[in-house]
Amino acid sequence: MGTMEQSFDLSGGGRSRRRRLANRLAEVVATLAALSAVAVLAIVVLSIAKRGIGEISWSFLTEPPEKAGRAGGIGPILVSTALILAVCLASSLPVM
Numbered sequence: 887m888g889t890m891e892q893s894f895d896l897s898g899g900g901r902s903r904r905r906r907l908a909n910r911l912a913e914v915v916a917t918l919a920a921l922s923a924v925a926v927l928a929i930v931v932l933s934i935a936k937r938g939i940g941e942i943s944w945s946f947l948t949e950p951p952e953k954a955g956r957a958g959g960i961g962p963i964l965v966s967t968a969l970i971l972a973v974c975l976a977s978s979l980p981v982m
Contacts, residue, residue: 949959 946959947964948961950962951960952958
């Protein structure tokens with residue numbers, strides 16, 4: 887029995903160029919959108935840091951909140967956050 891060789895045309899014709907162009911355009915638009923989002927985030931974070939850096943003191947970091955959290959510090963909040971982080975970390979690490 888003889889073997890039959892089949893040839894397939896995988897060039898895609900004229901659509902291949904159009905698809906590559908559309909793909910490249912979508913990549914550029916997605917990249918610009920991501921860069922815009924990162925730029926806005928950076929502006930917000932830097933603005934908050936610039937305004938808040940003068941308010942941070944040792945007493946703010948160690949004292950408990952007063953007046954329903956409108957005054958005082960964030961000491962207990964930092965401790966509870968660290969404890970939650972430690973529990974999550976301990977439960978997610980593999981046991982050897």
